[in-house]
Structures are given as structure tokens and as C-alpha cells.
Amino acid sequence: MSSAFPRFILHFGVSSKPSTIPRNNVFFLFSLKKRRYTAITPFLSQKSSEELLVVVGGGAAGVYGAIRAKTIAPNLNVVVIEKGKPLSKVKISGGGRCNVTNGHCFDNLILAEHYPRGNKELKGSFFRMHSPKDTMSWFSDHGVELKTEDDGRVFPVSNRSSSVVDCLLSEAKQRGVSLQTGKVVTTASVTVDGKFHLKIEKRTIDYVEFVKADYLLVASGSVKQGYSLATQLGHSIVEPVPSLFTFKIDDPQLAELAGVTFPKVKAKLKLESGGRGIPHLTQDGPMLVTHWGLSGPVILRLSAWGARDLFSSDYKGILYVDFIPDTHIEDVKSILIAHKNLFAKQKVLNSFPSEIGLVKRFWKYLLDREGLNGDILWASVSNNAILSVASQLKHCSFRVKGKGQFKDEFVTAGGIPLSEITLGTMESRIRSNLFFAGEVLNVDGVTGGFNFQNAWSGGYIAGTSIGNLAATALLKEEVVR
Numbered sequence: 001m002s003s004a005f006p007r008f009i010l011h012f013g014v015s016s017k018p019s020t021i022p023r024n025n026v027f028f029l030f031s032l033k034k035r036r037y038t039a040i041t042p043f044l045s046q047k048s049s050e051e052l053l054v055v056v057g058g059g060a061a062g063v064y065g066a067i068r069a070k071t072i073a074p075n076l077n078v079v080v081i082e083k084g085k086p087l088s089k090v091k092i093s094g095g096g097r098c099n100v101t102n103g104h105c106f107d108n109l110i111l112a113e114h115y116p117r118g119n120k121e122l123k124g125s126f127f128r129m130h131s132p133k134d135t136m137s138w139f140s141d142h143g144v145e146l147k148t149e150d151d152g153r154v155f156p157v158s159n160r161s162s163s164v165v166d167c168l169l170s171e172a173k174q175r176g177v178s179l180q181t182g183k184v185v186t187t188a189s190v191t192v193d194g195k196f197h198l199k200i201e202k203r204t205i206d207y208v209e210f211v212k213a214d215y216l217l218v219a220s221g222s223v224k225q226g227y228s229l230a231t232q233l234g235h236s237i238v239e240p241v242p243s244l245f246t247f248k249i250d251d252p253q254l255a256e257l258a259g260v261t262f263p264k265v266k267a268k269l270k271l272e273s274g275g276r277g278i279p280h281l282t283q284d285g286p287m288l289v290t291h292w293g294l295s296g297p298v299i300l301r302l303s304a305w306g307a308r309d310l311f312s313s314d315y316k317g318i319l320y321v322d323f324i325p326d327t328h329i330e331d332v333k334s335i336l337i338a339h340k341n342l343f344a345k346q347k348v349l350n351s352f353p354s355e356i357g358l359v360k361r362f363w364k365y366l367l368d369r370e371g372l373n374g375d376i377l378w379a380s381v382s383n384n385a386i387l388s389v390a391s392q393l394k395h396c397s398f399r400v401k402g403k404g405q406f407k408d409e410f411v412t413a414g415g416i417p418l419s420e421i422t423l424g425t426m427e428s429r430i431r432s433n434l435f436f437a438g439e440v441l442n443v444d445g446v447t448g449g450f451n452f453q454n455a456w457s458g459g460y461i462a463g464t465s466i467g468n469l470a471a472t473a474l475l476k477e478e479v480v481r
């Protein structure tokens with residue numbers, strides 16, 4: 001490889017507009033006002049013949065992709081630029097346990113169905129190239145023992161996300177990946193010789209670096225700066241909106257039930273904007289009452305499938321919940337009437353059919369909603385009241401007022417459209433040698449480990465493609481020499 005500008009960096013004060021002077025293959029940059037620089041440091045101690053991959057973002061996709069590229073092409077210089085702490089989302093994920101992937105979805109077509117954005121596109125080669133099984137093998141081969149819980153979620157046996165973080169960081173170090181933290185890639189452009197000219201800033205001090213990279217992997221998650229880099233390089237962005245959030249419901253009586261869980265409900269969301277008849281706006285699974293409304297897998301799944309429509313509806317709609325989805329309404333009525341006949345002399349609040357599997361606090365909530373005094377005896381309950389209670393159990397409505405006020409949403413829907421990427425390589429269709437992986441793409445999954453799986457698969461495929469390109473380039477160069 002011949003390079004007009006190798007990847008040398010100068011560290012400067014950036015108090016005035018700099019001038020650049022390329023000389024002897026070193027990219028000089030002067031601060032005119034102060035003429036101050038801290039050091040002349042090569043970005044990497046590399047031979048001029050070695051190529052450079054810069055990875056923007058030290059999250060799951062970026063670090064996994066960097067390791068993979070360096071594994072295939074050990075001579076490739078691989079630098080990950082991370083503005084904060086590396087793998088910080090992995091660290092906090094899954095309540096500190098890290099739900100690495102999903103172990104119940106080994107059919108790739110079914111797996112793809114778990115991605116509200118990406119379900120059509122991901123049915124192809126994507127998961128074939130790196131599936132949840134491959135992820136699990138990768139981690140166990142690298143010393144992280146995993147377990148699959150009953151619902152399919154895969155966690156480290158240690159129940160600590162640090163097992164995953166430590167494994168990735170140690171593997172990156174061992175392979176020779178350079179991880180540079182506290183730095184932000186702020187601009188990107190393409191040079192006449194088709195390389196990537198990147199500006200890297202350190203926010204805490206007056207500091208700037210310029211780097212010229214042969215390959216660029218943008219794995220910046222849902223951070224705005226990442227979208228900005230993509231647009232600077234010619235890509236478009238599907239407007240980012242939150243996904244995977246809880247529902248805010250103003251109902252003080254419901255809030256008193258905070259902590260109550262329902263192992264299986266069927267919930268249907270009707271949006272003010274209509275929801276365009278999305279079949280996925282009906283979901284079943286566990287639900288949880290919180291201080292501000294409703295949560296749990298069923299709600300998070302609805303929020304994911306409805307993310308765009310909920311955004312357009314200003315997060316307003318009606319949620320209909322069937323608390324006993326496996327029992328027909330006629331059977332519910334019969335159960336209640338039979339109970340009335342059997343327990344005629346008992347107070348309604350103190351005695352309710354065990355078949356419907358509800359907790360007393362929720363039973364009271366239902367009675368209150370129906371205006372039924374819990375102190376009356378079953379014998380005094382009219383058949384009409386019984387029909388109303390049955391109907392509440394099967395079709396209880398809640399007015400959704402907004403989305404839960406989490407500081408950070410779990411994931412972002414939107415990003416770079418998949419039509420602008422070749423999923424078999426993760427390479428941009430717009431610029432050669434430009435790759436994307438992870439949440440920066442318009443892909444997001446429901447809860448259960450699917451979002452990390454997108455990051456592992458995308459990072460792995462991108463790393464493989466870049467590694468192969470670099471290995472081929474080196475081979476060609478050796479043949480020429």
C-alpha cells in the first residue's frame with residue numbers, strides 16, 4: 001500500500017483555525033494563534049505499509065468487530081475510538097447481568113421476527129453468518145460460561161455483566177486492538193485516494209487529532225455524532241425515536257398495585273393515530289404494575305412494535321388487557337357464578353375463584369372499578385355485576401398517557417436505512433470500505449437479548465469483511481514486492 005499521508009497525529013491547542021502542511025509523509029497541523037502543541041506522536045506505531053481500520057464506538061458492535069478484523073488480519077492496525085467508557089451499555093445491561101443473546105431462537109426466520117425494524121431484511125444471510133449459537137460458542141470458547149433461562153434469555157453463569165466486558169477487553173488487548181477512550185470522532189470525509197480523513201477531539205482538553213484510515217467501521221449506537229458522521233459520508237438517517245419503554249397510566253388505584261405481576265396477559269394497544277392495523281399491536285406475556293403505569297415484557301414488546309406510531313400519537317392510546325387469556329369469557333362467567341353459589345355467605349372481597357389466578361390486591365382493584373363494595377356477600381351480587389367483572393377480566397381498558405420516564409431508552413428505532421448497506425458484508429452501498437454495525441442502523445429488537453445479537457452479528461460480519469479486505473491487500477502488496 002502506498003500512502004500519501006500516513007496516520008501520524010499531532011496534538012494541538014485548537015484555539016484558532018489551524019493550517020496543515022503535509023511534509024515527509026507526516027500530517028502537520030499548526031495552531032496559528034498559539035503555535036502550541038503537546039507532542040508529535042504517531043497515532044500508531046505502524047509501518048507505512050500497514051493499513052488502518054478506525055472503529056467509531058467501543059460498544060458491543062465496535063469491540064466485537066475490531067476483535068474479529070484483527071483476528072483475520074493480524075497485520076491490520078485496528079483502533080477503536082470511544083468517547084466515554086468502553087462497553088458501558090454491556091456493563092449496565094440486563095440489570096447488571098447482561099442478557100447476551102437469546103437461546104430459544106435457532107431458526108433464523110423466527111429470529112428475524114423479533115426485530116420490529118429489520119424483520120424482513122434480517123431473514124437473509126445476516127444471522128446465517130453469525131447466529132445466537134455462534135455468539136454463545138464465541139463467549140464460551142473465550143471463557144465466559146453462559147446459561148439459558150426458561151424464557152430464552154442467555155446470561156453469564158456469573159450473573160455479572162463484567163464477565164462479558166472483561167472477556168471482550170482482554171481479547172481485544174491480546175489481539176493488539178488499540179482502544180482509545182475519552183476521544184470523539186467529530187468529522188469524517190473522503191480523500192481523493194478514497195481514504196477516510198477523520199477529526200478526533202478530546203473534549204476535556206484543547207486537543208485535536210487528524211487520522212487517515214483505510215477502513216472505517218461506524219458502530220456508534222444511537223449517539224447523534226455517529227449519525228452525523230454517516231450523513232457527512234453520504235448516508236441518510238431514518239428519524240431516531242425511542243423503543244422499548246414502559247407505559248405511563250394515570251390511575252392512582254392502579255399505582256397502589258405497584259409490584260404486582262401477571263405471568264400471562266394478552267394486551268392490545270389502540271393508538272390515537274390508528275396504528276395502521278399493525279398485527280403486532282397485540283401481544284401476550286408477563287406484565288408488571290409500576291408506580292407510574294405498566295411494564296414487563298408484554299408492554300416493552302408493544303412499545304417496540306408500536307414505536308413509530310406511538311411517537312406520532314404522542315404516546316397516547318388505549319390498552320386493552322385480557323388478564324386470563326386462556327379462558328373464554330363464557331367460562332369466566334360460569335366460574336364466577338359457580339363461586340357465587342358455593343360461597344354465597346362470604347364477603348366478595350375475601351373470597352374469589354382460585355381458577356382465575358389473581359392476587360387479592362388486584363381483585364379489590366377490579367371490584368372498585370366496578371363500584372362493587374367488597375364487604376357485601378356473594379349472595380347479594382347481581383348476575384349483571386358478575387358479567388361486568390368477567391368483562392373487566394377479559395377486556396380491561398387503560399388510558400395510556402405517555403411513555404415511562406426512563407432517563408435513557410433501552411434502544412432507539414431509526415438510524416441508517418438497511419437499503420444503504422449490503423447486509424452480507426455490512427459495507428455501505430454508498431462508499432467502499434465504509435462499514436456499519438449495531439444500533440446505528442435502522443434495526444432494533446424486542447427484549448430478550450435480540451439487541452445485543454444484532455450488535456454481535458453486525459460487528460462480526462463487518463470485522464470479517466474488513467479483515468478479508470486487509471488480508472487480500474497485504475497479499476497483493478507482497479506479490480508486487
Ligand SMILES: Cc1cc2nc3c(=O)[nH]c(=O)nc-3n(C[C@H](O)[C@H](O)[C@H](O)COP(=O)(O)OP(=O)(O)OC[C@H]3O[C@@H](n4cnc5c(N)ncnc54)[C@H](O)[C@@H]3O)c2cc1C
Pocket residue numbers: 056057058059060061062081082083084085086087088089090092093094095098099100101183184185186219220221222223225226408409410411437438439440448449450451452453455
Ligand atoms: C439500560 C439498558 C439495558 C440494556 N439491556 C440489554 C440486554 O440485556 N440485552 C440486549 O440485547 N440489549 C440490551 N440493551 C440494548 C443494548 O445495550 C444495545 O442494543 C447495544 O449496546 C448496541 O450496541 P452498539 O455497539 O451498537 O452501541 P452502543 O453499545 O451504544 O455503543 C456505541 C458506542 O459508541 C460511542 N460513540 C458514539 N459516537 C461516537 C463518536 N463520534 N466518537 C467516539 N465514540 C462514539 C458511544 O459512547 C458508545 O459507547 C440495553 C440497553 C440499555 C440502555
